[in-house]
Every structure is written in structure tokens, then in C-alpha cells.
Amino acid sequence: MAEPEHTPDGRFVIINGRRWRATDPEIPPETSARLRSLLMAARRDVGAALRAEDAEAEREARARVQLAKVALGERGTPWWEQTAGQRRQRWQEGLEALDRHDA
Template sequence: MTREVERTDDGRYVVVDGRRWRTADPALPDDVRARLLHHLGVARSGVRTAGQAGDEAAVAAARARVQLGKTGLGERGEAWWDQSDDARRARWEAALRALDG
């Protein structure tokens, strides 16, 4: 089953099954995007694994890492299009410091 995905005219959102989702910051360097996506995938897997084990503390910790990844990508938090270039860089660098640490 393939979902139809549209982009809004301004490029800020994708629309999947009628629901609008913020896109990642297009200013992200490719290596930064790859690192953040890797962390996000590991965190999502952690949510699933901890949930299956019934470990609520681990679920909360993994969800916090998902939040960091999504914020670093620009998909959550202050909208990337409202941030200066310096603020955008600071956002993804802070997320990576927290995720790599």
C-alpha cells in the first residue's frame, strides 16, 4: 500500500492521508541530516523495544531522544523558516551534542 504524499506550495509541509506534517529543514547539511535520521531511527526502535518490555522509564527516555531528533531536523519546536541561519545551525548542533553525548 502506497500513501499519496503531497508537498504544500511553500515546501514547509508534506500532506499524508490528509494530515499535514512539517518537513525537515532544507538547510541541513547532508551529513547532519544523516546523523539526525540515524539517531531518530535508533530512538524510535528504543521506544518500540522498551514498550514491548513494559519499561516505562526506558520508553520515556527513548521518546525524549525522538523529540531531540525531530527538533534537530526542524520538524518540531520553533519553525525553521522563522529562525535565522545562526539559530538554525545552533538548533541542529545542540540536538547532535545531546544525542551524541
């Protein structure tokens, strides 16, 4: 899969003409891959909950999507406004919270 187009400052990706916040480039590759994997699992769970018409499961899955998106830097305080320590803390805490949901 081709990399999406980025804005010149690298803060956003352009997909189908729409601008989306880019993932924090400072996240280590293995951590970023794990967070993306957890994000995709949560998205699949949202779909399954919708098909099953299970409102509680949907809320839980959407909360996991939010945790993953924040940990990746795609939501919440923009990663370019955070210090290196704050960025590291954001993705570590997000990963820990998502791992607790997986347990």
C-alpha cells in the same frame, strides 16, 4: 522510496492526506542523515521499551525522539521563523545531545 508531496511553500509534507512539518532544508545532507538515523534508533528503542514494559527506558527513548525531531526542525520553533545562525545552532546542539546519549 519516493519523496513525499510538499506544500507550495515547502514548509510541510503531505502524507496520507495529513500535513506534517518538513525537515529544515538547510541542514547539510550528512547531518540530516545522521539525525534521521538517530531518530529511527530512538523510535526502535521506544518500541522495545513498550514491549518490555520498561517505563524508564520508554521515557528516555521518547526524550531522544523529541531531541531529534527538534534538531531536524520538525518540532519546536518553526525553522522558517529562525535565522540561519539559530537554525545551525538548533541542529548542532541537537546532534551533540543525541551523541551524548549514544556514548
